[in-house]
Amino acid sequence: xxxxxxxxxxxxxxxxxxxxxxxxxxxxxxxxxxxxxxxxxxxxxxxxxxxxxxxxxxxxxxxxxxxxxxxxxxxxxxxxxxxxxxxxxxxxxxxxxxxxxxxxxxxxxxxxxxxxxxxxxxxxxxxxxxxxxxxxxxxxxxxxxxxxxxxxxxxxxxxxxxxxxxxxxxxxxxxxxxxxxxxxxxxxxxxxxxxxxxxxxxxxxxxxxxxxxxxxxxxxxxxxxxxxxxxxxxxxxxxxxxxxxxxxxxxxxxxxxxxxxxxxxxxxxxxxxxxxxxxxxxxxxxxxxxxxxxxxxxxxxxxxxxxxxxxxxxxxxxxxxxxxxxxxxxxxxxxxxxxxxxxxxxxx
Amino acid sequence: xxxxxxxxxxxxxxxxxxxxxxxxxxxxxxxxxxxxxxxxxxxxxxxxxxxxxxxxxxxxxxxxxxxxxxxxxxxxxxxxxxxxxxxxxxxxxxxxxxxxxxxxxxxxxxxxxxxxxxxxxxxxxxxxxxxxxxxxxxxxxxxxxxxxxxxxxxxxxxxxxxxxxxxxxxxxxxxxxxxxxxxxxxxxxxxxxxxxxxxxxxxxxxxxxxxxxxxxxxxxxxxxxxxxxxxxxxxxxxxxxxxxxxxxxxxxxxxxxxxxxxxxxxxxxxxxxxxxxxxxxxxxxxxxxxxxxxxxxxxxxxxxxxxxxxxxxxxxxxxxxxxxxxxxxxxxxxxxxxxxxxxxxxxx
Numbered sequence: 001x002x003x004x005x006x007x008x009x010x011x012x013x014x015x016x017x018x019x020x021x022x023x024x025x026x027x028x029x030x031x032x033x034x035x036x037x038x039x040x041x042x043x044x045x046x047x048x049x050x051x052x053x054x055x056x057x058x059x060x061x062x063x064x065x066x067x068x069x070x071x072x073x074x075x076x077x078x079x080x081x082x083x084x085x086x087x088x089x090x091x092x093x094x095x096x097x098x099x100x101x102x103x104x105x106x107x108x109x110x111x112x113x114x115x116x117x118x119x120x121x122x123x124x125x126x127x128x129x130x131x132x133x134x135x136x137x138x139x140x141x142x143x144x145x146x147x148x149x150x151x152x153x154x155x156x157x158x159x160x161x162x163x164x165x166x167x168x169x170x171x172x173x174x175x176x177x178x179x180x181x182x183x184x185x186x187x188x189x190x191x192x193x194x195x196x197x198x199x200x201x202x203x204x205x206x207x208x209x210x211x212x213x214x215x216x217x218x219x220x221x222x223x224x225x226x227x228x229x230x231x232x233x234x235x236x237x238x239x240x241x242x243x244x245x246x247x248x249x250x251x252x253x254x255x256x257x258x259x260x261x262x263x264x265x266x267x268x269x270x271x272x273x274x275x276x277x278x279x280x281x282x283x284x285x286x287x288x289x290x291x292x293x294x295x296x297x298x299x300x301x302x303x304x305x306x307x308x309x310x311x312x313x314x315x316x317x318x319x320x321x322x323x324x325x326x327x328x329x330x331x332x333x334x335x336x337x338x339x340x341x342x343x344x345x346x347x348x
Numbered sequence: 349x350x351x352x353x354x355x356x357x358x359x360x361x362x363x364x365x366x367x368x369x370x371x372x373x374x375x376x377x378x379x380x381x382x383x384x385x386x387x388x389x390x391x392x393x394x395x396x397x398x399x400x401x402x403x404x405x406x407x408x409x410x411x412x413x414x415x416x417x418x419x420x421x422x423x424x425x426x427x428x429x430x431x432x433x434x435x436x437x438x439x440x441x442x443x444x445x446x447x448x449x450x451x452x453x454x455x456x457x458x459x460x461x462x463x464x465x466x467x468x469x470x471x472x473x474x475x476x477x478x479x480x481x482x483x484x485x486x487x488x489x490x491x492x493x494x495x496x497x498x499x500x501x502x503x504x505x506x507x508x509x510x511x512x513x514x515x516x517x518x519x520x521x522x523x524x525x526x527x528x529x530x531x532x533x534x535x536x537x538x539x540x541x542x543x544x545x546x547x548x549x550x551x552x553x554x555x556x557x558x559x560x561x562x563x564x565x566x567x568x569x570x571x572x573x574x575x576x577x578x579x580x581x582x583x584x585x586x587x588x589x590x591x592x593x594x595x596x597x598x599x600x601x602x603x604x605x606x607x608x609x610x611x612x613x614x615x616x617x618x619x620x621x622x623x624x625x626x627x628x629x630x631x632x633x634x635x636x637x638x639x640x641x642x643x644x645x646x647x648x649x650x651x652x653x654x655x656x657x658x659x660x661x662x663x664x665x666x667x668x669x670x671x672x673x674x675x676x677x678x679x680x681x682x683x684x685x686x687x688x689x690x691x692x693x694x695x696x
Contacts (some may be wrong), residue, residue, distance in 0.1 A: 010517060018368050019366070019370075019372065020366050020369075021367035021368075024446065025436035025440070026432055026435040026501050027436060027440070033510070034477065034479055035479070039484045040629070042486065042492060045482065045483040045486055046480070050482070051482045053478065053480065054510055055477060066366055082467075084466070087374040088375060090375035109696070110380070116517075117430045117431070117432050117459070117465060117515075117517050118514075119463075119475075119516075119520070120513075120516055120518065121475065121477060124475065125475050126473070127520050127521070129468075129470050129521075130470060130642065131396040131399035132399055133399055133401060133402065134399045134400065135399065136386045137391075144390060145393075162402055163375060165374055166376035166402045166403075166405045166468065167465075168467075169464075169468060170520055171468070172517075172520065196451055228372070242394070244394065253656040289382060295616065319466060324536065
């Protein structure tokens with residue numbers, strides 16, 4: 001008991017003061033190796049014949065505090081993002097990287113294959129500079145551009161918004177859930193058991209990684225949208241939506257795969273300003289369909305003996321969150337909720 | 349004196365033990381903002397009309413130890429690389445990020461504009477998956493593929509080589525020295541005085557940043573090749589080479605700009621296996637031309653009253669270095685030499 005109190009005091013001290021890092025570094029994990037037919041000619045070395053190309057790996061930056069908790073956290077970003085998602089917030093506060101380090105967790109931040117510092121892709125891509133930020137402002141539920149939602153937990157100064165836009169970074173090859181799943185699974189093989197934290201589009205590879213690799217001891221998904229998986233024969237009807245991606249469909253997978261998701265605790269979080277009923281306001285309705293599908297999915301997991309919880313933050317008194325609850329103005333409160341959930345599930 | 353000894357002891361302890369971080373985080377700096385003509389239509393939000401696009405910024409991850417030394421180090425990578433250059437080495441040892449943190453320096457690692465996590469580019473780019481790694485093995489002087497140089501300070505196992513290849517990441521927009529210089533200069537404006545450490549292609553923007561911004565208090569350049577600047581009328585003859593980029597030319601700039609480089613200490617390092625005389629071995633000859641041009645350049649800087657030093661590592665007894673001395677097997681020795689130079693110049 002006294003050791004427990006001592007440990008708590010240390011955590012509190014660390015939350016206020018200097019970060020202690022037992023080990024930090026970076027590496028590539030997963031990926032493919034292509035070899036071009038022919039022989040490499042040292043006198044004609046810009047010819048690809050006989051040369052290799054390594055691509056489709058993930059990049060990982062990790063930090064482990066002294067006396068780290070049992071399970072590290074593995075963070076997988078969403079569409080158009082990189083590991084920056086989990087770092088400093090747009091207005092310069094600490095993100096989940098620092099917050100959970102201070103709570104004593106090892107943290108592993110990924111750039112998924114074909115993104116950020118994991119940019120070597122085995123498939124060709126053309127990147128265009130298409131102005132699209134007012135779309136993202138709205139899609140990510142900061143507000144309905146140019147209006148901010150009245151209660152939004154997002155800073156309203158121009159500099160913060162510019163930082164938020166600049167944290168986007170493009171695909172250097174087409175998004176491929178299987179390529180990402182393979183790399184994330186190999187990360188668990190390399191490091192060992194841990195907790196997978198996903199955001200948005202990362203949710204899909206998150207489910208498939210947990211199915212593929214039993215070293216995933218829990219999944220925490222912030223605002224997943226697509227790729228909710230159901231056992232064959234149990235797919236719900238598509239959920240109609242005025243969102244830009246139209247009706248939301250589930251994904252059918254073999255029951256034996258689905259059952260893997262019933263072996264671990266899973267929590268799914270959604271923020272605020274999501275419609276309760278169908279509406280013509282496309283961003284609010286897009287996320288309504290996501291939240292509804294998440295609830296059908298959790299019901300299916302639990303019907304099969306699993307432990308999946310969907311938390312709509314406003315329902316527990318946490319208001320104003322965007323599509324990025326972990327970097328919103330109240331991200332410490334959001335982090336504390338996750339920490340309490342991890343404790344409740346004996347995962348800390 | 350006793351305080352000095354105490355500080356030294358603390359450094360030694362930190363070198364062996366836990367990293368102490370007073371502050372760490374990330375942000376975007378510099379860049380442009382494009383606005384598409386027209387009005388944003390909330391009901392047609394995938395139309396670019398009236399929307400904005402932020403791009404051409406640098407991404408920066410920084411860590412500052414407690415009681416940091418006066419000048420932080422700003423690290424700018426070379427061609428095809430990202431900030432990963434300065435992190436964990438291919439064989440899993442600590443890179444300059446950790447080594448200089450442990451020596452008490454704040455470290456700022458950049459992904460230059462249009463690279464890595466700073467991927468939003470204002471110009472379009474097509475990225476191809478062209479096998480080219482045997483070229484890079486040779487160009488970067490690990491050896492003449494498939495042979496390693498006999499004395500090379502590079503690990504010879506397959507896994508390390510794969511990690512080295514996987515740390516490459518492509519341009520998401522054309523390389524543009526001015527765009528990079530602008531972002532790096534704005535980083536100095538934001539953070540304040542510091543020391544700029546460049547690698548290879550980063551050398552060019554390095555010189556121009558030092559010319560543009562007097563908060564650059566010193567430049568450390570590892571194996572710069574192109575963009576050696578000379579005052580108008582003092583350009584040397586191009587240096588012929590059998591290297592793949594042919595003859596190496598200097599760049600003429602106004603004398604008033606050049607003189608900015610004479611106001612700060614500069615050190616330039618080159619590794620091993622560079623030819624002493626012209627040769628048909630193209631990689632050795634490529635870097636021979638770079639080293640020769642560097643020496644002409646340093647002579648010009650010093651003739652104008654500056655303090656530029658070119659160090660060819662084998663000449664001071666440090667053998668076997670590749671194009672990446674800071675991550676080679678002997679990178680602690682390479683770091684210690686830099687630390688001693690910083691001390692000699694009263695920059696630590």
